[in-house]
Amino acid sequence: MKTKKIRMPGFFKGLKVTFMTMLKTLFPGGLKKPVPNPSAGAHTVQYPRVKELPPTRARGVIALHTENCTACMLCARECPDWCIYIEGHKELAPPRREGGKPRQVNKLDRFDIDFALCMYCGICVEVCPFDALFWSPEFEYSEPKIDDLLHDSKRLTNWMDTVPSFTEYEDGSEQKVRAVPDPVEKV
Numbered sequence: 001m002k003t004k005k006i007r008m009p010g011f012f013k014g015l016k017v018t019f020m021t022m023l024k025t026l027f028p029g030g031l032k033k034p035v036p037n038p039s040a041g042a043h044t045v046q047y048p049r050v051k052e053l054p055p056t057r058a059r060g061v062i063a064l065h066t067e068n069c070t071a072c073m074l075c076a077r078e079c080p081d082w083c084i085y086i087e088g089h090k091e092l093a094p095p096r097r098e099g100g101k102p103r104q105v106n107k108l109d110r111f112d113i114d115f116a117l118c119m120y121c122g123i124c125v126e127v128c129p130f131d132a133l134f135w136s137p138e139f140e141y142s143e144p145k146i147d148d149l150l151h152d153s154k155r156l157t158n159w160m161d162t163v164p165s166f167t168e169y170e171d172g173s174e175q176k177v178r179a180v181p182d183p184v185e186k187v
């Protein structure tokens, strides 16, 4: 006579997996030696006592190289969160060649980024035509007051000290570039 196998619903299977993982974390020595030692079994880094080094290209904070910024407003226009605030004025600069007309140049009066609104998409860094914005992997700038997450140009410029020098792209990304297929020939 055939016995009918009762199938355990997925919900209880999931609970069992969670429970077993919790036991492994709490008792890393196994149930034969049930001495609780959650910090040995956990994979969580005990921040801030232990600090992990973020990857070089981590998006921690945006740094501004003020000398390169022409106040063109491109980054502020492209920012999907409207969290870049730029103000500038025009000034006359000496002509490039002798006898030429004085040039009109933009001068930066204000450059602020509100990191309370920023979603770290990186569009501003990508679109800047003058290499004035850079990612820094620095992430320790939380504030008790949300208003203080508005970084002004001085603070953004100070972040430049934490921008790592350029490292070559990883092998995988080169392969991705090469993998772009050739256009299909039309008959």
Ligand code: SF4
Residues within 6 Å of the ligand: 068, 069, 070, 071, 072, 073, 074, 075, 076, 086, 127, 128, 129, 130, 131, 132, 133
């Ligand atoms: S950071 Fe770049 S894109 Fe933004 S205003 Fe300055 S030069 Fe223009």
Ligand code: SF4
Residues within 6 Å of the ligand: 078, 079, 080, 081, 082, 083, 084, 113, 117, 118, 119, 120, 121, 122, 123, 124, 125
């Ligand atoms: S990273 Fe994105 S959201 Fe943040 S300031 Fe740049 S464009 Fe705006």
